[in-house]
Amino acid sequence: MSSSSQKLQSVEKTTGLHVGEIEPGVKKVDPIITIDKVHRQFGGLTAVDVDHLEIPRGVITALIGPNGAGKTTLFNLLTGFDKPDTGEWTFDGDNIAGVPAYKLAQKGQVRTFQLTKALGLLTVLENMKLGAKHQTGERFLSSLFPFIWKKQDDEIAEKAMGLLKKFKLDAKKDDFAASLSGGQRKLLEMARALMSDPELVMLDEPMAGVNPALTQSLLDHILDLKKEGMTVLFVEHDMHMVSHIADWVVVLAEGRVVAEGPPDVVMKNPAVIDAYLGSHQDVDLGAVTGRIPKVSE
Amino acid sequence: MDWGSILSNTAQQLLSPATMAFALAALGLAIHFGFAGLLNMGIAGFMAVGAYGYAISILTFGFPWWAAALVGIFASVILAIIMGIPTLRLRGDYLAIVTIAGAEILRLLFLTTANQEITGSADGLFGYHASFRAANPFPEGTYGFGPWTYNEVEFWVLILGLILLGLAVLFVWRLINSPWGRVIKGIREDEDAVRALGKNVFSYKMQALIIGGVIAAIGGIVYALPSAVNPNVYVTSLTFFVWTALLLGGAATVFGPLLGAIIFWVLQAFLSNVLPALVSSGIMPFVTATQAATLRYVLVGVGLVLLVVFRPQGILGDKRELTFVK
Numbered sequence: 001m002s003s004s005s006q007k008l009q010s011v012e013k014t015t016g017l018h019v020g021e022i023e024p025g026v027k028k029v030d031p032i033i034t035i036d037k038v039h040r041q042f043g044g045l046t047a048v049d050v051d052h053l054e055i056p057r058g059v060i061t062a063l064i065g066p067n068g069a070g071k072t073t074l075f076n077l078l079t080g081f082d083k084p085d086t087g088e089w090t091f092d093g094d095n096i097a098g099v100p101a102y103k104l105a106q107k108g109q110v111r112t113f114q115l116t117k118a119l120g121l122l123t124v125l126e127n128m129k130l131g132a133k134h135q136t137g138e139r140f141l142s143s144l145f146p147f148i149w150k151k152q153d154d155e156i157a158e159k160a161m162g163l164l165k166k167f168k169l170d171a172k173k174d175d176f177a178a179s180l181s182g183g184q185r186k187l188l189e190m191a192r193a194l195m196s197d198p199e200l201v202m203l204d205e206p207m208a209g210v211n212p213a214l215t216q217s218l219l220d221h222i223l224d225l226k227k228e229g230m231t232v233l234f235v236e237h238d239m240h241m242v243s244h245i246a247d248w249v250v251v252l253a254e255g256r257v258v259a260e261g262p263p264d265v266v267m268k269n270p271a272v273i274d275a276y277l278g279s280h281q282d283v284d285l286g287a288v289t290g291r292i293p294k295v296s297e
Numbered sequence: 298m299d300w301g302s303i304l305s306n307t308a309q310q311l312l313s314p315a316t317m318a319f320a321l322a323a324l325g326l327a328i329h330f331g332f333a334g335l336l337n338m339g340i341a342g343f344m345a346v347g348a349y350g351y352a353i354s355i356l357t358f359g360f361p362w363w364a365a366a367l368v369g370i371f372a373s374v375i376l377a378i379i380m381g382i383p384t385l386r387l388r389g390d391y392l393a394i395v396t397i398a399g400a401e402i403l404r405l406l407f408l409t410t411a412n413q414e415i416t417g418s419a420d421g422l423f424g425y426h427a428s429f430r431a432a433n434p435f436p437e438g439t440y441g442f443g444p445w446t447y448n449e450v451e452f453w454v455l456i457l458g459l460i461l462l463g464l465a466v467l468f469v470w471r472l473i474n475s476p477w478g479r480v481i482k483g484i485r486e487d488e489d490a491v492r493a494l495g496k497n498v499f500s501y502k503m504q505a506l507i508i509g510g511v512i513a514a515i516g517g518i519v520y521a522l523p524s525a526v527n528p529n530v531y532v533t534s535l536t537f538f539v540w541t542a543l544l545l546g547g548a549a550t551v552f553g554p555l556l557g558a559i560i561f562w563v564l565q566a567f568l569s570n571v572l573p574a575l576v577s578s579g580i581m582p583f584v585t586a587t588q589a590a591t592l593r594y595v596l597v598g599v600g601l602v603l604l605v606v607f608r609p610q611g612i613l614g615d616k617r618e619l620t621f622v623k
Contacts, residue, residue, distance in 0.1 A: 079493065081489065081492075081493075100497075101492045101493060102492050102494075102495050102496055102497050102498065103495075105492070105493055105494055105495030106495040110493065110494070110495075111493050112493075113489070113490070113493070117487045117489060117490035117493075118490075119482075119483045119486035119487055119490060119491075120486050121482070121485075121486055121549075122479070122482055122483060122486060126479055126482075126483075127483075129476070129479060130479055130480065130483050130491065130494055130496075131494050133495055135476045136476075137475050137476030137477060138476045138477050138479075138480050138496070139477070140472075140477055140504055140508075143471070143472055143475035143476060143477030143478070144468070144471050144472060144475070146471075146475065149475065149476060153476060189490075192494070193493075193494075195494075196494065196495060
């Protein structure tokens with residue numbers, strides 16, 4: 001592990017993203033997403049209750065928090081897959097509250113899913129082609145006449161092959177996506193998302209269930225996205241990776257933003273240690289939850 | 298046993314209007330289920346609006362046959378929209394429930410005596426052939442050879458049916474092998490993933506429902522062209538027979554529905570001829586001749602079960618699809 005942790009330190013971080021003192025809801029120099037008073041309730045459970053949050057542009061932001069903190073719900077709200085009870089949020093300055101998911105994707109905000117959604121009985125190449133935007137051949141009437149869309153389709157295929165090569169999936173282009181391993185599907189989903197030339201890439205637990213070697217290459221791909229000028233927002237549990245690649249970390253707990261800031265600052269925040277990292281590592285878990293009376297007392 | 302007549306009757310079925318109608322209906326269902334993943338259990342309803350739209354337009358409103366056919370097609374578009382708007386936003390199973398109910402409601406509307414003037418109630422509709430036969434380009438006479446010998450009217454139905462079937466197959470083949478087809482196949486696999494890639498999933502599902510419904514309605518019209526329209530035809534078991542034909546040939550293929558419909562009807566014709574013959578010649582003494590004729594439906598059911606268990610992708614389906622059961 002020593003060599004890999006040395007490598008981990010070598011990533012250059014972007015700093016100076018915020019304006020004023022670091023606190024939950026701090027203003028950013030150049031926010032791509034701003035969220036105001038977004039509230040989502042499932043029955044009696046408040047899943048998301050974010051007062052104000054800004055996601056900085058052009059950098060990698062990690063969204064962390066304990067299970068049930070509302071990370072995926074917030075993701076679903078931002079991407080139009082779920083509707084909040086109240087609240088407003090903007091993308092690139094446009095108000096996008098209530099805009100359906102497919103329109104947000106067309107605006108340049110693309111997401112992946114925690115449970116990978118590779119389209120099993122489509123080939124890897126077809127999966128990739130599906131990611132491209134503004135396809136003439138996807139309109140019903142023009143789809144009947146190949147001469148209208150063939151040229152564009154070939155260009156899309158060429159672009160797809162370029163991306164597949166980068167993600168080392170080019171040899172599998174004619175295989176069904178269902179035949180890929182779990183990790184390869186994660187790669188495919190990410191590559192497919194990139195086919196639309198997004199401005200903002202939202203990754204929901206990109207590393208879950210991926211072996212260490214593949215994790216390293218996934219991390220490199222995420223860092224590449226930043227290098228190419230894209231904004232990345234991702235949900236992750238592994239603090240090691242978060243501190244490795246994220247420029248900014250937002251911590252959710254019980255639906256609220258409890259802390260945010262550069263990774264090294266956030267990790268030392270007592271609220272974060274309390275809510276997520278855990279201050280009771282040395283105490284019996286039963287005692288922490290209060291279900292089992294402490295033996296020593 | 299008269300093998301000559303058994304085989305001749307069987308061979309006739311190969312090019313019968315029923316076979317072509319089933320092939321068209323199964324092709325429409327292939328768009329719905331095989332490519333877009335829409336579980337339409339009311340394909341009989343789409344065939345019924347096609348057939349009734351055609352017959353009512355001629356009998357009640359005096360339309361020429363081609364305009365009547367367009368009315369039948371238009372009616373299926375309306376039916377698809379009515380069924381789709383409330384259900385396409387829901388999970389697939391709900392569409393199955395709504396479509397099966399929708400088809401039954403339609404059948405009962407056609408059956409009820411309240412509309413007898415227009416729909417003919419239980420007697421159905423007949424005697425609407427004048428305009429169609431007047432348009433027959435073939436002069437009086439006999440056409441074809443062997444078991445496939447037709448008079449000029451039957452031949453006109455056959456040729457028109459084949460042309461429509463050919464056009465429908467070409468149309469679907471083009472559609473499926475285009476980026477449009479890629480999107481609806483993606484929706485079949487996982488509609489949220491396709492939504493996340495910026496496609497208007499609801500619109501694509503609606504388009505698929507309409508296109509498949511129109512092709513099924515054309516099937517209904519071809520079914521009605523030579524004979525009559527009877528509400529007892531458009532029952533739920535018709536839906537299941539079309540499903541059988543589709544699954545037999547391969548749900549996610551273009552030529553599968555065609556092959557499935559042919560096999561289904563040729564086999565039906567063969568069994569309905571050979572089973573009673575077996576009884577009368579004393580080979581199957583344990584059933585009566587009438588029972589033997591119905592036995593074919595039992596065999597079709599058994600065949601469908603075996604097919605779904607052992608070859609779920611159908612005869613023409615991609616073998617690789619078997620490997621990845623979701």
